[in-house]
Amino acid sequence: MAELFAIGDIPSMKPSLLRSVVLSVSFSTIVFADGPADNVADKVRPVPPPGIEISARDRVELEGSVQILGRDLDALQTELKDKPALLKLVPDARIFHNAVRYALQYGEFYKTNQIEIARQFLAQGTERAAQLRSGNAPWTTATGLVTRGYVSRIDGSVQPYGLVVPDSYNPNSPHSFRLDAWFHGRGETLSELDFINGRQRSPGQFTPDNTFVLHLYGRYCNANKFAGEIDLFEALENVQAHYPIDQNRLLVRGFSMGGAACWQFATHYAGLWAAAAPGAGFSETADFLKVFQKETVQPTWYEQKLWHWYDCTDYAVNLFNCPTVAYSGEIDRQKQAADMMARALSEEGIELTHLIGPGTAHQYHPETKMELDRRIDSIAAVGRNPVPDKVRFTTWTLRYNKMLWVTVDALGEHWERARVNAQIAGAHKVELDTQNVTALTLEMAPGLCPLDTTRKPTVVIDGQELEGAAVGSDRSWTAHFLKAKGLWSATAVRGPESVLSKRHGLQGPIDDAFMDSFLMVTPTGKPLNGTVGAWTRSEQTHAIDQWRSQFRGEARVKNDTELTDEDIAAHNLILWGDPQSNALIARIADKLPIRWDAQGVHTREAIYPADRYVPVLVYPNPLNPERYVVLNSGFTFREYDYLNNARQIAKLPDWAIVDLTVPISSRAPGAIANAGFFDEQWQWRSH
Numbered sequence: 001m002a003e004l005f006a007i008g009d010i011p012s013m014k015p016s017l018l019r020s021v022v023l024s025v026s027f028s029t030i031v032f033a034d035g036p037a038d039n040v041a042d043k044v045r046p047v048p049p050p051g052i053e054i055s056a057r058d059r060v061e062l063e064g065s066v067q068i069l070g071r072d073l074d075a076l077q078t079e080l081k082d083k084p085a086l087l088k089l090v091p092d093a094r095i096f097h098n099a100v101r102y103a104l105q106y107g108e109f110y111k112t113n114q115i116e117i118a119r120q121f122l123a124q125g126t127e128r129a130a131q132l133r134s135g136n137a138p139w140t141t142a143t144g145l146v147t148r149g150y151v152s153r154i155d156g157s158v159q160p161y162g163l164v165v166p167d168s169y170n171p172n173s174p175h176s177f178r179l180d181a182w183f184h185g186r187g188e189t190l191s192e193l194d195f196i197n198g199r200q201r202s203p204g205q206f207t208p209d210n211t212f213v214l215h216l217y218g219r220y221c222n223a224n225k226f227a228g229e230i231d232l233f234e235a236l237e238n239v240q241a242h243y244p245i246d247q248n249r250l251l252v253r254g255f256s257m258g259g260a261a262c263w264q265f266a267t268h269y270a271g272l273w274a275a276a277a278p279g280a281g282f283s284e285t286a287d288f289l290k291v292f293q294k295e296t297v298q299p300t301w302y303e304q305k306l307w308h309w310y311d312c313t314d315y316a317v318n319l320f321n322c323p324t325v326a327y328s329g330e331i332d333r334q335k336q337a338a339d340m341m342a343r344a345l346s347e348e349g350i351e352l353t354h355l356i357g358p359g360t361a362h363q364y365h366p367e368t369k370m371e372l373d374r375r376i377d378s379i380a381a382v383g384r385n386p387v388p389d390k391v392r393f394t395t396w397t398l399r400y401n402k403m404l405w406v407t408v409d410a411l412g413e414h415w416e417r418a419r420v421n422a423q424i425a426g427a428h429k430v431e432l433d434t435q436n437v438t439a440l441t442l443e444m445a446p447g448l449c450p451l452d453t454t455r456k457p458t459v460v461i462d463g464q465e466l467e468g469a470a471v472g473s474d475r476s477w478t479a480h481f482l483k484a485k486g487l488w489s490a491t492a493v494r495g496p497e498s499v500l501s502k503r504h505g506l507q508g509p510i511d512d513a514f515m516d517s518f519l520m521v522t523p524t525g526k527p528l529n530g531t532v533g534a535w536t537r538s539e540q541t542h543a544i545d546q547w548r549s550q551f552r553g554e555a556r557v558k559n560d561t562e563l564t565d566e567d568i569a570a571h572n573l574i575l576w577g578d579p580q581s582n583a584l585i586a587r588i589a590d591k592l593p594i595r596w597d598a599q600g601v602h603t604r605e606a607i608y609p610a611d612r613y614v615p616v617l618v619y620p621n622p623l624n625p626e627r628y629v630v631l632n633s634g635f636t637f638r639e640y641d642y643l644n645n646a647r648q649i650a651k652l653p654d655w656a657i658v659d660l661t662v663p664i665s666s667r668a669p670g671a672i673a674n675a676g677f678f679d680e681q682w683q684w685r686s687h
Contacts, residue, residue: 036294038643044666047188047221047642048549051107058115062104065122069097072129080132088241089137091149095160096125099192106548108191117197140242141171147199150238153517154227157553160192161235162199162215164207169243176246178274178380179212179239181232183224183254183261186645190221192552205364206253208377214239219551223281223645224261225310226635227551230515232265248274248384251376255279255327256334256362257645263337267315270322271391271404275379277372279327280334280362283341284311288646291336295644301687302653302675305415306509308396310649314417316344320392321403323379325353327372329360348392387448391422398507399515406432409480410439410496414507414677427452430468431460438483438680439495442468449477461488499625502680506628508654509677510618511635513572513628519556520544521563521584523577528598529611532578535660536614536632539669540576543634550635550642560584572628573621578614588629591622593684594655601657603674604684608657613673617655620682632658639666654678 038045054062073094080087100118103109109118131137139146146163166177182204187194195217207213216235218228239245252273254262259281266276282288285307289295299307308314326342328335335356342352355372357365364372386404393403395418401408406422418436425431428451430442442459451457451471459468461481466488468479481488482495502508505516522540527533547555558567560575560583567573575582579589579596589595594617595602600610616633620626633652641647651668654677662671679685 039293039295041640041666044639044643047639048108048191049110049188051103051109051189052112054109054115059104062100062115062118062122065119066097066101066104069122069125069129070101072126073097076129076133083135086132086135086137089132089140090129091151091158092137092139092147093125093128093132094158095147095149095192095196096121096128098158099160099196102552103191103193108189108193110189110191110194114193114197117193121193121196143167143169145200145203147196148238148242150234152227152230152234152553154230154515155518155547155551155553155555159219159231159234159552160196160199160217161231161238162196162217163239164203164211164213164215165243166210166212168210169212174244176244176249177210177212178208178249178251179214179236179245180206180208180251180253181214181216181236181265182206183216183218183252183258183265185254185256185258186221186223188221192217205255205369206373208373208380211380212239212243212245217552218261219553221257221645222550222648223257224264225645225648226511226515227553228261229264246383248386249380250384251275251277251380253277253279253376254281255364256281259334259337260645263312263341264310266322266324267312267318268400270315270318270320271386271402272384273322274382274384275376276319276322276324277327277376278324278338279364280329280332281337282334282646283337284313285646285649287340288336289644292333293644293646300672300675302677303649303651305677306650306653308415308417309399313340313344314396315394315400316341317348317350317392317394317419318403319345319352320348320350320390321388325355325372325375325379327355327357327364327368329357329362329365331359332362334362387444387450389424391420393420393422394418398502398504399512401504405442405444407441407443408437408439409441409494409503410437410482410501411680412436412438413680414502424450425460428455429458429460432462434462440481441494442477442479442481444475444477446472446474446476449475451477459490464488466490496680498681500620500682502678502682506620506626508618509636509650510616510630510633510652510654511650513574513618513630514547514551514635517571518574518630519558519567519571520574521576521582522557522559523581523583523585524559524561525577525581525583527581528578531611531660532614533581535658535664535670536576536578536581538664539632539634542664543574546634546638568621568624568627570627572630574630574634576632584629585631588622592617592619593678593682603657605686606674608673612659612661614658614660614670615655616652616658616669619654619678633669638668641667 143165149158149160218224222228252265259279262278263283326338328338345352357368391406421433423431453471456470457468459466471477480491482491544555579586601608601613601615618630621629636651656675657673659671659673676687
């Protein structure tokens with residue numbers, strides 16, 4: 001999706017509206033993108049686009065300074081090893097070094113003034129390094145615009161974020177603050193250099209009093225999906241480690257692509273926020289691409305199931321648990337997002353509060369913006385109730401398994417709707433109605449359980465009456481329940497019973513493996529045949545390159561002969577090659593539900609010849625069932641999908657058989673001969 005209207009829409013606009021649209025863009029270069037021209041899969045423009053040429057003199061100067069600062073930061077990392085508090089602040093200096101290094105390495109200077117910005121960044125990084133070396137970090141107590149960074153567990157990269165620190169902040173004050181997370185709009189040239197520069201120059205659209213505003217980079221331009229989704233939680237964790245943030249006054253906000261991200265976080269994590277304020281954006285894939293992109297969408301059956309991952313309309317009822325005020329311009333085509341959500345909420349008996357800027361295109365109307373502020377500030381003053389009497393929760397995957405005091409631990413079947421309606425029905429009773437749920441936990445933190453501590457509560461699930469665990473004297477409560485053969489029972493531990501079962505963080509599909517720490521494993525042996533060897537080498541190179549371009553990290557890579565037990569314990573392993581070329585694949589080959597040998601790829605339904613077909617799959621690592629293995633795949637959307645954020649969704653399920661006789665394209669790694677999901681015990685399931 002775009003930050004602006006497509007080129008074809010602009011001539012029909014009044015000059016005043018056109019000025020309004022252009023002026024509404026903040027922190028990113030104007031890119032007239034999207035529209036029918038971006039629906040041609042064999043004519044895909046690059047995202048990010050090529051940068052401008054810089055002079056040889058500037059390049060030599062900047063590269064020399066980057067090397068000097070890099071060596072200084074590496075030395076500082078060693079010098080501060082016995083000073084953990086200061087060591088944790090090194091990423092705050094490294095963000096400046098990386099921003100310039102990446103712009104040089106990947107050709108991502110987009111404006112001539114960014115050469116001088118790069119010089120300033122190198123000076124800032126040098127200054128922060130010197131301050132840390134002397135035992136100081138003045139930016140950590142500063143108010144106003146502050147840029148900081150954290151080390152991501154996903155790939156070990158340093159990711160930047162921006163803060164607006166309120167003038168009322170005092171590090172010695174016991175007061176805890178409201179925090180608003182802001183998600184930015186689409187900007188195909190929003191490099192680290194551009195993002196950090198924007199965060200040091202503008203506070204953004206909203207700066208409520210006595211409020212921290214967290215501006216997410218979101219790993220570039222992916223509408224905060226996948227690694228971009230995890231960016232919020234890693235950045236928020238970093239902020240909370242350094243500033244006094246009120247856990248019950250966290251809000252999510254965004255506009256355009258950021259509005260889409262806001263819908264996503266509001267519906268998928270509704271129990272975490274005091275309020276949500278999405279503006280424009282998109283809230284689902286199919287209708288948005290038809291309306292905005294004028295695209296004829298023809299998904300496979302498994303792609304259509306995987307729309308349930310990020311289609312916010314499928315999770316609309318979760319907004320029962322999160323006060324939400326949507327905004328749209330009256331004549332903005334991206335009003336479609338809130339209209340779709342209003343329809344989905346209406347089906348759940350909820351009326352969406354939708355503020356509409358009169359006569360307004362893709363921007364905030366000034367008076368309507370004031371009303372939005374008034375409403376959101378009023379909600380934020382009340383704050384989140386972590387243990388409300390009623391919870392309404394729906395999900396389609398255990399990736400999203402928690403709503404306030406209800407956690408779903410197992411599903412009857414993934415990618416079918418699951419529901420839990422829970423109610424505290426007095427001092428001694430809790431009632432739940434469920435659908436497609438086979439294990440769940442009820443959990444209330446110390447001091448928050450309203451149930452009577454003198455007797456075990458009665459828990460009624462789907463009409464079946466059970467005795468729950470006792471409430472603690474600290475007013476905490478945890479109770480586990482499991483459904484087997486149609487009957488619920490109370491259990492002492494969190495379900496499900498089988499070790500090899502789909503559970504939160506180990507439920508697939510392939511793309512899920514790239515939302516936590518991963519390591520790519522390169523084969524060093526001779527492949528089964530030249531076709532497979534060439535394809536796996538090409539796809540590994542592509543996966544590494546595209547991880548950098550779309551998720552702004554540098555993938556960890558090791559040879560199969562160098563892998564350690566520590567690596568197996570710490571990471572999801574992305575295994576490239578085949579059972580002959582990769583020692584790790586050979587080691588686990590007989591423990592996977594799809595067998596692969598010199599004769600071919602063996603499923604329960606067919607044998608696919610080895611000289612033509614390759615399996616890709618995700619599965620719990622047989623050497624460490626707490627982590628995934630993935631065979632021969634990076635994230636599964638490709639270059640065609642970069643052109644519109646609503647396309648940036650999982651394109652393959654738990655497994656697929658790739659036909660190598662069909663060339664790799666901007667949409668697929670070859671022809672998909674067959675594909676499907678494993679069952680809830682990670683076993684083969686026919687489709």
